Amino acid sequence: MQYLLLCCFDETQWAQLPDAQKGQIMQEYDEFIQSIVKSGHFRGGAQLHPTSMAITVRQQHGQRLLTDGPFAETKEQLGGYHLVECQNLDEALTLAGRIPTLRVGGAIEVRPVVQASER
16 A cells, blocks of 8 residues: 655744754654665655745636635645555554654654555
8 A cells, every 4th residue: 555654844943953953864864765765665755945936726617716825824834755555554644654854853654545446
């Protein structure tokens, strides 16, 4: 089963971390990705640009409506994601627990992906 690990973090808190600490966390992220590629769990993933570069698209009265920024006012923003293949939810939660930003205030949302055969 595939799971999406949504990596959320308060962008203002990230910006306040010392560069050396951010560098260490990103190095640990690289090591984490290499380990899940090697173990066969990795299916895809990416880091996202900050929400200041986001545009939300909605439709109102049949017209496209564009709004700068994320879709909702939240304390934490989606900063990236990892698509992983796991035997079960426990295995996905174990992988999520290894993501480096957890120890500096990050949160990981773990969501099962609906497979085409389940539709």
